[in-house]
Amino acid sequence: MDAAGAAAGFCLEDYEGGAPRWCPGCGDLAVLNALQRYVRDEQLPPEKIAVISGIGCSSRLPHYVKAYGFHGLHGRAFPVACGVRSRRPDLHIFVATGDGDCCAIGTAHWIHAIRYNMNMTIMLLDNNIYGLTKMQSSPTTGKGHYSNTHPGGAPLTPINPLMTTLSITNASFVAQTVDWNPPHLYATLAAAHKHRGTSFVRVLQRCPHFMSGYFDEMQKDPMLVRLLTHDKGIAIDDAVKKAFPNRAEHDPSDLAAALSFAGDPEAHPVGLLYSNEQAEHYDDFTAQGLGTDAKAKVAAIEKELDRFTI
């Protein structure tokens, strides 16, 4: 694929920003790579890409993509992305967020961004911890797990971002993948980008620095992960199939089944849980009147002024 991409115009380097400054082995790197390869394969013009993030290790991602980027405030990537989208239907918007960024401080915006269903791809890099601030519990940290804010162990069972996302009216694309399976990661991002609306992709992401070995069990015991397959789902090849022997056929238009896979305590679902092309797009509302020229505007304002003229 690399060769093909290069021949067509933009090559991988055209999407490479500053040298990534993540720890060795950090799962964020896999996501960055998949994203760069995908946009190269799709030959998206770099100037038409906006990568938007909050604050966190994961939110450093825009700095490493050679494109327009917005590395904003902790928890606030979604409103910014929605605002960019509101008057710019021409841009490709990718959002990088962390489990603290999205599921703690960003909760309100997460819920509402899903509801708005504006065209963008959300990548939740969920390492189950606060990385950048050095190992505090996040809402997805496992119960009893040691952290700097909970040296006695996190007191609560983690929230389930998939279930909560699925529960939001207008959710239109909900998928899960893992950083340690690049082909599935790539295929998931591809499907997400091609979907019109807000695609929510949760990536289980390893943080070797603070959560060393945390996902080992999942990587070792294939029964802990369940690959969801369907011809309306994420495209998978044999290698992916082989990596996930525990598989289930799941029609992504079935919300009830999606909720039950998402909530299954036995196995983490990987694949497309839900997709709905019919969901409403708030960008249809916000893009109204785009391109009205100055003359037309002045004329309309004059009419408005007439209403107040005495």
Place this chain on the structure above:
Amino acid sequence: MDAAGAAAGFCLEDYEGGAPRWCPGCGDLAVLNALQRYVRDEQLPPEKIAVISGIGCSSRLPHYVKAYGFHGLHGRAFPVACGVRSRRPDLHIFVATGDGDCCAIGTAHWIHAIRYNMNMTIMLLDNNIYGLTKMQSSPTTGKGHYSNTHPGGAPLTPINPLMTTLSITNASFVAQTVDWNPPHLYATLAAAHKHRGTSFVRVLQRCPHFMSGYFDEMQKDPMLVRLLTHDKGIAIDDAVKKAFPNRAEHDPSDLAAALSFAGDPEAHPVGLLYSNEQAEHYDDFTAQGLGTDAKAKVAAIEKELDRFTI
């Protein structure tokens, strides 16, 4: 019941604060009345009651209850209530919030309060509109409905607060009732208060001032409402039964069924959707060490200081 209550000590008047200043016919009044009757019937000492709210018409409720009250900031009733609870297991906490207060600006706290599952009763007075600020759309306003911010009609299908609440790990009590059926309202508040943990009660609440006739159809066409019945559910008498001819038996420990009732586009569920006594209580964590006396504290601090003494 009134007579019995009065004989026992506290009478209704002992719970009556300032004269309610809601519009005539406002559904908030029914909730206030049910609450006052319930605490009177239970003979809860007024000084042991804390009624906490955000900002909105509905959030004026604490002013009308003669008890301790906290009429705080828009969207922020939940953290305040959790904070009160954190070190005061002895208080009875009731939270009054509106659909804007809870489901818009308060979204993050709503999600996390449900997760904390601290002992309190939440009353979401959902009139599907911003009342106090004069008729702007809320996240629960019906699609296409006229409002001052959406004179062309609200652009999106409303969110479903029941489904979203149900989707949160650790949700422990989720019910819905309507302001126009006082016995069911009362019974629901009673069950909610008796449940240990966070009880989330959504009250469909009429706002005659800005949403005149909005719930008429539901009131008229009995098929639009479905009463959930179960002996682990909300206690109902014959009058309630009669008012809701469309009924379904629903075991509140069945989350999947709860989700499907909550999401059913045909009929609004009324009754107890979900209850789980096993959910973890974050107040068990926050109340640690309560009552440690000054001597013990000083001794422990001295030990801490030893660690830094050179």
Place this chain on the structure above:
Amino acid sequence: MPAKEATEEGISQRARLAQVVNQHIVEIVSDSGEGAQTCGQMFGTISAKMGNGVWTVEIIPAEIEPPFRSRAGASGNRIRVGKGVVTNMGDQADLVVAFNEQVLYSRIDDNAIAKGAHILLESKWKEDRLPEIRAAYAEAMKDFEERGFIVHEVPMEEECLKVVSDPRRGKNMWILGMLSAIYERDVSLIDAELERKFKRKGKDVIQKNVDLVRAGYDWAGENVDLRFRIPVAPSDVPMVVMNGNTAVGLGVMAAGMELCSMYPITPATSASHYLAGSFQKVGGVVHQAEDEIAAIGFALGASYAGKTPVTITSGPGLALKTEFIGLAVMAELPLVIVDVQRGGPSTGLPTRVEQGDLLAALFASPGDAPKIVMAPATIEECFHFMVTARKLAESFRGPVMVLTDANLATGQQNFPRPEVKEEWIAPPVDQSPWDGEVRPYEWDETTGISQRPVPGQRGGNYVLTGLAHDEKSRVAYESAINQRAMEARSRKLAALRKTLKTPEVYGDEEGDLLVVGWGSTLGAIEEAVDRLRDEGQRVSSVHLRFLSPLEPGLREIFSKFKKVMTVEINYSDDPDGLGDARRYAQLAWMLRSETLVDVDCWSRVPGTPLAPGMIVDAVRSRLNAPAEIKRSQSAQ
């Protein structure tokens, strides 16, 4: 039509009695929902049409539907009508129409009614079926007399019933008619207004209202002896009349902005309501966000993408936007923020006026976050400042705060119709290739200004960040880079200040006392100055529109006066007894630092606009105060 003839005759007869006044203040108060507000607004509009200056103030109850016949429930309008331009709400009312005696008490409590004022009071309560109401009415009548009001009992309901069956829905129009007779208003103008207002509701509704107006007019023609004539001077340029929130909304459109991203909050929301209804016609959209943080975040997203937006809010909402405002300064994102100030702190007095957010506007964001802060002083300026604000936000690349307040927001005034210019409209987003040589923060050495690439511009890509960064927007931790970047952002204010003019002094350029004001108090302050000068006092005033940077030359101006004091609608300790512990009003505090002049202040937080008379009294008492003991001091 005999009725009409009778009317005209009655009028012409009584017209001879008309007392000529330069201005009059009329209030109409009712229970909430009885329509006093509409009545008052229309009275203001037709007065403006006839060529009077007007200023209207809403009288808003605290609750949506307060109990009827209650002091807390007073709802209505105050209309000040004058010979020339009217710049403020004035002092006490000269004439009040009250739907019941209790709502009148609310105005009496607020000290809003002049001794000797004419009170036109609904008389039906006299014969109410409830004895307590009859008693309350009778008692009030006695009390009103003792207070020196001239009460005219008016059988409003009775008269309306002759025209319509439900008098609660028509009394206001009947009163409008009555007032038109008393003030010699041209009723045909009312017809036109009604035509326009009820166009959608159909002919019958229009006719019913016309009839009510006529009935009130006729009744007054025959039964009321009062006549006031306020000389008119029809304008030779087209005039508009509107409130400040509408002016802001229109200004947003005239600036060519295309997005208003907001969350509802009183008293700002009505600006968004206006925009929500009209913005689409000019290709714009209102986004109601899930909260204020999301509102400004969304706005900044649009700004980053090339469309400078506006976000409109009030105190509590501003507090929530604090963090994002810091980002807008740091990352240099153009944005217009309108803060319609209300009573604070915290939830405070949501519907009432205050000028309490000045220091928060300047300093709320942690770290050094220099930004432009402006305050329109009139409703007309509410419009024009939006056009300026968008331009400044873009040329100086950052947030511009525009501070209005509840007084401007809900007050109505007439002013010359703006001539909208095509060059006011923001140009389309530049999508031409970017000159790769130009760095995204290539700060000009002296002005700190740099050019901004916009997504879509090939070769312009950069990663915006709120972290400390260099000219390439690369995260940087080096001391020198941080110092340089902070300096660049600060320089922009100095650069703007260079372009600002020294403000003009109203009155003589030297004297005993200079009043300094900002924002909505302009009219009241200048009227107070006029009155004081008429008394022979050597008083002048100066009014600031730019608060950050401050307009230049203030020290010079101040040096020509024995005493300088600000007049503001915010809290300050009165001087007595507190010595150095005294806390100053917000502008006063800034000006002391800026000029090192011992600027005094008089400020109040009544929740109402300041009346010129209050200012006159305050200035007079400071003029008479013994020389200050505390003197300004320079280092030795």
Place this chain on the structure above:
Amino acid sequence: MPAKEATEEGISQRARLAQVVNQHIVEIVSDSGEGAQTCGQMFGTISAKMGNGVWTVEIIPAEIEPPFRSRAGASGNRIRVGKGVVTNMGDQADLVVAFNEQVLYSRIDDNAIAKGAHILLESKWKEDRLPEIRAAYAEAMKDFEERGFIVHEVPMEEECLKVVSDPRRGKNMWILGMLSAIYERDVSLIDAELERKFKRKGKDVIQKNVDLVRAGYDWAGENVDLRFRIPVAPSDVPMVVMNGNTAVGLGVMAAGMELCSMYPITPATSASHYLAGSFQKVGGVVHQAEDEIAAIGFALGASYAGKTPVTITSGPGLALKTEFIGLAVMAELPLVIVDVQRGGPSTGLPTRVEQGDLLAALFASPGDAPKIVMAPATIEECFHFMVTARKLAESFRGPVMVLTDANLATGQQNFPRPEVKEEWIAPPVDQSPWDGEVRPYEWDETTGISQRPVPGQRGGNYVLTGLAHDEKSRVAYESAINQRAMEARSRKLAALRKTLKTPEVYGDEEGDLLVVGWGSTLGAIEEAVDRLRDEGQRVSSVHLRFLSPLEPGLREIFSKFKKVMTVEINYSDDPDGLGDARRYAQLAWMLRSETLVDVDCWSRVPGTPLAPGMIVDAVRSRLNAPAEIKRSQSAQ
């Protein structure tokens, strides 16, 4: 043991060479994760134990795991060791241990190393298998020489390999041993420290570390000719050593607070980490909220319920708490807010020091929101101010802001062990019946103070609200009530101010120049004043702990100096060329307004603490500056 004997002999020989110095600055820098920080901290601790004053500063890389051998990656510690009390990080380092030459460059870039400093450099790179590394090393060696450093090549890894198999996990202890020889530290103290530190990890780990320390000590004994002797003066009172965040955490406990409600943010979080580990032992709990708004809301809930809590944050978090802080002022809820200031604006420099939040602390909340703001100047004060803050929050019934900064937060210093008193501990929540006669906001006429009922107190029930309210906490819209309530809240600051003492001048009470500072700069400023006075300059300083209300008597103090200037770690325009457009440093700006003295300022935002030498230079240049043209001016 022959090894030990050899060591002692070596030492006694070389001890004769020891150079006696009053203070020395040592830096240890490595790639992140190599343990230079632990090494430095232990070196500081044992120095303190021996009776030296110490001040340690963390050298923190920007990333969690930056690339190795990179300038951005320098991680480590600076330890200033002195004869008496050491109050600040000092100027340039005298001796540096570097794990590679690249991290050293990071310190050179920061201008942190003195010309003539001794550099003890890991020599293994000389023979690295990668030619580019060998080249870089060789080049650096040449360069270091040119820069005037005295480089000692040390085969650290090689020597460690003699003791352990993985030298990356032991080099730091070996270096600690080496430094102990050079500075004549008592190695048995290290043993004790290791014992304590690795208690949980077991004997083997302890022994391995002991061996490494001994090996380094011995090696230096035989191979390094440097010996520095810093006279010790063991304290006769028990001493503690800790950083400011730990001191805050301990102070929270000593104040008897039971709840820390927080959201993680650098550089504040480590205070919560400390508390999370220790709070349960004193019956307290740390709540990690979903965001900063929830954190302060939760805290205020607990406060309302009778338990005054603390919330700890930094700039961006403070911005989010703005609205709730306004409520705490309005509803008079006791709360301690610690803001550990970092570089701003916006996300800024998260790990670095700044004093940029002063004006935000005072003015961020819209409306008039008077609150108490204090700033500890030492790590010891970080502890004690928490006790004071809780008391003030309760007696003055409102939020108390405590401003520390990244310098205090992560710096370590030794100070007398506090004697914790039972009366510091907050009493249990009062649950006795409430005297129904006392209103919940019965504001004292002169102090504005009122008594607060707490849920559970029979008869005390009231409904707290952020709306304007009367003494009964009833929502009120009347002008007079609003004015009165605002006055009451304002009076509390005046009342507190009356109890404050005039700050003491450091140095003579009159002179040519007075430096005014606040917060963490105390030590550096006073050291600079000492040096300037030693030069014969007539310079003094004064340091403020209370910023709101300001301590009294400043005008008096300032009047005795020809020039007054603040020294702050925040942004201000330098005076040159800007004229009146110059923007002042935050305290300077406040003091100008407060005193009307033409207070000048010198401030910088290097992201590092200010070194005394920088201050000396700045003051010197201001002393030499031509007389200011702009003079303070009084109104005529």
